[in-house]
Amino acid sequence: MSGAHPTFTGNKALQIEEPLLFEIGEVSKTGVDLIEPDAHDKRLGGLERKKIGLPGLSEPEAMRHYVRLSQKNFAIDAGIYPLGSCTMKHNPRLNEKMARLPGFGDVHPLQPQSSVQGALELIDTLAAWLLELTGMAGVAMSPKAGAHGEFCGMAAIKSAQLEKGDARALVLVPESAHGTNPATAALLGYKVRDIPARDDGTVSPDAVKAALGPDVAGIMLTNPNTCGLFERDIVAIADAVHAAGAYFYCDGANFNAIVGKTRPGDLGIDCMHINLHKTFSTPHGGGGPGSGPVVFSPALAPYAPLPYVVRQGDEFVLVETAGAASDANKPFGRLTAFHGQMGMFVRALSYMMSHGADGLRQASEDAVLSANYVRAGLRDVMTQPFGDQICMHEVLFDDAFLKETSVSTLDFAKAMIDEGFHPMTIYFPLVVHGAMLVEPTESESKASLDQFIATLRDLVRAAKAGDVERFGGAPYHAPRARLDETRAARYPVLRWSPETPAQAAE
Amino acid sequence: MRYLPLTDADRQSMLASIGVQNIDELFADIPAEVRLKELANLPRHAGEMEVERQLGAMAARNMAASTVPFFVGCGAYKHHVPASVDHLIQRSEFLTSYTPYQPEISQGTLQYLFEFQTQVAMLTGMEVANASMYDGSTACGEAVLMARRLTRRSNALLSGGLHPHYRDVAETLSKLSNSPVNALPGDPLGSEDIIAAIDEETACVVVQSPDVFGRIRDLSEIAAAAHDKGALLIAVVTEIVSLGALKPPGEMGADIVVAEGQSIGVSLNFGGPYVGLLATRQKYIRQMPGRVCGETVDANSRRGYVLTLSTREQHIRREKATSNICTNSGLCVLAFTIHLSLLGEAGLMRLARINHANAIALADGLSAIDGVELLTGNFFNEFTIRVPGKGADVVEALAEKGVLGGVPAARLAPDHAGLDDLIIVAATEVNSPDDRAAYVKALREVLS
Numbered sequence: 001m002s003g004a005h006p007t008f009t010g011n012k013a014l015q016i017e018e019p020l021l022f023e024i025g026e027v028s029k030t031g032v033d034l035i036e037p038d039a040h041d042k043r044l045g046g047l048e049r050k051k052i053g054l055p056g057l058s059e060p061e062a063m064r065h066y067v068r069l070s071q072k073n074f075a076i077d078a079g080i081y082p083l084g085s086c087t088m089k090h091n092p093r094l095n096e097k098m099a100r101l102p103g104f105g106d107v108h109p110l111q112p113q114s115s116v117q118g119a120l121e122l123i124d125t126l127a128a129w130l131l132e133l134t135g136m137a138g139v140a141m142s143p144k145a146g147a148h149g150e151f152c153g154m155a156a157i158k159s160a161q162l163e164k165g166d167a168r169a170l171v172l173v174p175e176s177a178h179g180t181n182p183a184t185a186a187l188l189g190y191k192v193r194d195i196p197a198r199d200d201g202t203v204s205p206d207a208v209k210a211a212l213g214p215d216v217a218g219i220m221l222t223n224p225n226t227c228g229l230f231e232r233d234i235v236a237i238a239d240a241v242h243a244a245g246a247y248f249y250c251d252g253a254n255f256n257a258i259v260g261k262t263r264p265g266d267l268g269i270d271c272m273h274i275n276l277h278k279t280f281s282t283p284h285g286g287g288g289p290g291s292g293p294v295v296f297s298p299a300l301a302p303y304a305p306l307p308y309v310v311r312q313g314d315e316f317v318l319v320e321t322a323g324a325a326s327d328a329n330k331p332f333g334r335l336t337a338f339h340g341q342m343g344m345f346v347r348a349l350s351y352m353m354s355h356g357a358d359g360l361r362q363a364s365e366d367a368v369l370s371a372n373y374v375r376a377g378l379r380d381v382m383t384q385p386f387g388d389q390i391c392m393h394e395v396l397f398d399d400a401f402l403k404e405t406s407v408s409t410l411d412f413a414k415a416m417i418d419e420g421f422h423p424m425t426i427y428f429p430l431v432v433h434g435a436m437l438v439e440p441t442e443s444e445s446k447a448s449l450d451q452f453i454a455t456l457r458d459l460v461r462a463a464k465a466g467d468v469e470r471f472g473g474a475p476y477h478a479p480r481a482r483l484d485e486t487r488a489a490r491y492p493v494l495r496w497s498p499e500t501p502a503q504a505a506e
Numbered sequence: 507m508r509y510l511p512l513t514d515a516d517r518q519s520m521l522a523s524i525g526v527q528n529i530d531e532l533f534a535d536i537p538a539e540v541r542l543k544e545l546a547n548l549p550r551h552a553g554e555m556e557v558e559r560q561l562g563a564m565a566a567r568n569m570a571a572s573t574v575p576f577f578v579g580c581g582a583y584k585h586h587v588p589a590s591v592d593h594l595i596q597r598s599e600f601l602t603s604y605t606p607y608q609p610e611i612s613q614g615t616l617q618y619l620f621e622f623q624t625q626v627a628m629l630t631g632m633e634v635a636n637a638s639m640y641d642g643s644t645a646c647g648e649a650v651l652m653a654r655r656l657t658r659r660s661n662a663l664l665s666g667g668l669h670p671h672y673r674d675v676a677e678t679l680s681k682l683s684n685s686p687v688n689a690l691p692g693d694p695l696g697s698e699d700i701i702a703a704i705d706e707e708t709a710c711v712v713v714q715s716p717d718v719f720g721r722i723r724d725l726s727e728i729a730a731a732a733h734d735k736g737a738l739l740i741a742v743v744t745e746i747v748s749l750g751a752l753k754p755p756g757e758m759g760a761d762i763v764v765a766e767g768q769s770i771g772v773s774l775n776f777g778g779p780y781v782g783l784l785a786t787r788q789k790y791i792r793q794m795p796g797r798v799c800g801e802t803v804d805a806n807s808r809r810g811y812v813l814t815l816s817t818r819e820q821h822i823r824r825e826k827a828t829s830n831i832c833t834n835s836g837l838c839v840l841a842f843t844i845h846l847s848l849l850g851e852a853g854l855m856r857l858a859r860i861n862h863a864n865a866i867a868l869a870d871g872l873s874a875i876d877g878v879e880l881l882t883g884n885f886f887n888e889f890t891i892r893v894p895g896k897g898a899d900v901v902e903a904l905a906e907k908g909v910l911g912g913v914p915a916a917r918l919a920p921d922h923a924g925l926d927d928l929i930i931v932a933a934t935e936v937n938s939p940d941d942r943a944a945y946v947k948a949l950r951e952v953l954s
């Protein structure tokens with residue numbers, strides 16, 4: 001199973017098997033030198049802890065353990081990571097350096113405001129850039145990720161309607177929406193009403209009108225949508241929504257396609273979250289942290305949550321309580337203990353300043369150009385669910401081209417791993433059969449795109465030629481072969497425990 | 507533009523391959539009347555040096571914790587993080603990857619998630635933990651929702667010792683989903699009778715220990731009383747280092763433990779990103795919010811890890827999901843895990859002893875000043891003092907003397923009576939005897 005020449009260790013040169021921390025560490029060992037304090041009478045109320053069971057590692061062991069783990073990960077820095085809807089663009093290291101300046105990284109959220117004027121200025125400056133780029137009236141900076149931003153926006157909608165005594169029960173969500181949209185609506189106690197897409201993959205104003213009614217609080221629409229298309233009737237949709245007394249929430253996960261090209265504020269949108277970890281390049285970090293500021297129209301801006309920063313002359317003031325808010329503002333509450341993802345704000349602003357108005361627009365144009373280039377390179381061999389039409393920053397394929405083969409979308413993705421690529425997003429959006437959503441971003445060179453296209457063409461050729469082995473057992477060359485997800489879910493083992501020592505890696 | 511690899515020649519040839527004349531054709535679906543013709547009213551692109559200069563100037567206008575005697579806590583703590591932690595988390599393979607959707611090429615992330623979940627379970631004394639929430643406050647809000655699902659009751663009872671911002675988050679979430687919350691008033695003297703407030707409608711009792719004023723609470727009786735009425739106990743920990751010294755909530759009957767993990771591995775960052783911990787009993791895992799990593803085997807029977815139990819999550823369950831969370835605290839989880847691996851039990855317990863000893867020394871020093879009263883009898887590394895006058899004014903005056911002396915309790919909860927003259931003070935291993943002496947001297951001067 002380990003190839004022609006199995007090794008004693010099970011290692012394969014640079015691929016080194018690594019046990020769990022709990023199998024190599026020792027409870028008595030520590031990699032941090034601390035000086036034992038002088039004897040003191042404890043004041044712990046008799047609730048002292050005797051043991052924990054946590055193993056420790058010396059620093060060299062810890063370095064080796066985590067470096068070896070790192071070598072089992074794919075990453076943007078290692079190759080194209082065309083994960084649709086996630087905007088896996090290059091993460092500039094200047095941003096990391098800026099976020100670590102002690103004046104940003106080493107300040108406490110509850111220091112006296114006089115001691116953090118520069119930090120408040122940074123938040124205010126980033127807010128101003130976001131407002132200029134979106135053409136909106138207000139912004140909530142505290143949401144911690146996109147989904148948190150969705151909650152923030154929908155909370156503002158609910159609060160605005162409740163204030164008018166206009167409680168509504170339904171939210172419209174297209175079937176192609178990301179799962180966080182319906183989940184957010186449900187969190188706020190709304191029922192979800194699906195709206196279908198038309199044949200070209202976009203939402204028609206008529207379908208929205210047919211679904212609207214006095215009980216509809218609003219619509220959650222992604223634009224550009226999850227099929228990679230710009231909702232070309234968005235202005236008419238917004239008008240219809242407003243005419244029915246409802247609000248328009250835009251999922252801004254795909255903002256990277258349109259920065260500097262159009263402004264959500266001009267499209268009739270009432271609120272939209274921006275994933276700083278997508279559009280503005282804050283690193284995805286293996287799953288987070290993100291940051292999801294929400295921009296608001298004039299109608300919703302007063303409901304933005306606490307805390308927020310206002311500028312008064314030369315001074316920046318953090319408004320932390322409802323009592324301190326100005327009369328015009330009616331914050332709906334608080335979303336998190338502190339002021340949001342400051343570390344991400346610094347990185348995002350560093351990215352924006354580096355690009356400037358010209359670079360930001362160029363980045364969006366390059367992202368859209370690259371996605372269309374991939375589309376053009378594959379349109380004769382792969383299939384698009386809504387026909388071959390111009391896409392935004394991501395191109396969506398379905399599995400129709402695999403129909404006569406025994407290869408599934410999953411198999412196709414796993415075979416890409418062997419070729420040294422991270423697969424695209426698969427099986428999302430749910431409305432498209434065997435979906436493959438490719439988002440190359442603006443960070444790829446033409447040579448990189450060409451190699452990607454050529455590889456996918458070869459995979460299609462192999463699938464059609466009946467080379468099932470290349471797909472069925474893939475990946476062959478990754479640190480692990482396909483993992484048994486059914487077993488993981490059926491017999492959940494969510495932690496190491498001393499009683500049932502896990503089987504050692506071969 | 508240094509971040510954009512395409513040249514103008516590339517762009518031209520790509521447009522030709524696509525079969526369009528110019529870039530505008532690719533944006534034709536944007537209605538012409540809303541398509542921007544001009545560049546945004548923002549500066550043009552800038553080199554590294556220019557950006558560093560501008561952001562450096564903003565950074566310089568802040569008083570960094572490491573440059574002054576520093577005693578601010580209340581949910582975020584200044585601790586020393588070993589240099590190796592920040593080095594490791596900046597490795598490309600960790601920094602520039604995403605959620606491990608393709609487990610075969612994400613075993614690095616998945617294995618540290620599994621290690622993290624185990625560490626969190628051990629620390630809190632619980633059976634299982636998830637792969638993180640945004641921060642302690644959102645973890646707390648989600649735990650309340652989880653308890654409502656588990657008990658099919660809606661009332662949440664919040665202790666007056668709960669961090670007021672955590673209370674606000676839970677109240678905001680509840681108010682917007684029409685669920686009632688009974689938040690007891692701020693309780694600096696530890697006099698509330700929370701057990702008396704539990705009844706047959708109570709879904710959960712939320713108690714923080716050490717509480718926001720620093721007081722250590724024995725949760726056992728509250729847990730028993732809650733269980734007696736069919737309610738769950740949610741224990742909240744905002745200073746995770748305290749679990750190196752204190753009996754964990756899991757040993758006192760907690761059903762869900764939520765915590766802020768920032769103290770281990772993560773810098774202060776002016777409030778974020780941080781890392782929310784959520785641990786519970788095995789029997790409750792199907793109502794747990796957030797991602798979770800599980801062990802399995804690959805096609806060659808080798809041990810490996812995957813994200814699992816995803817039928818709880820939004821991408822599968824949509825409006826029936828246990829939460830809407832997607833992106834979580836990934837890299838902060840890694841920092842936590844590495845720092846805690848370096849500490850180990852021996853290091854963590856010693857770190858906790860140092861924190862406790864430093865807090866005792868500071869509490870004794872401050873309470874020896876005329877007019878200063880120590881309100882907290884049992885505490886870990888944080889306590890509350892009463893000062894003559896307004897706490898906020900005293901903290902501001904201390905800052906002018908270059909000492910960041912704590913958080914005025916009234917800043918957190920201005921609507922609660924009786925907090926105006928209170929300051930919540932934290933001490934950690936970073937405080938030297940000189941720092942403490944500087945604080946005592948400055949406070950004496952401010953009050954004289």
Ligand SMILES: Cc1ncc(COP(=O)(O)O)c(C=O)c1O
Nearest residue numbers: 085145146147178253290832833
């Ligand atoms: C279309 C869309 N909406 C919302 C989200 C949720 O964003 P986050 O993961 O930051 O919570 C995502 C992210 O994956 C997304 O792709």
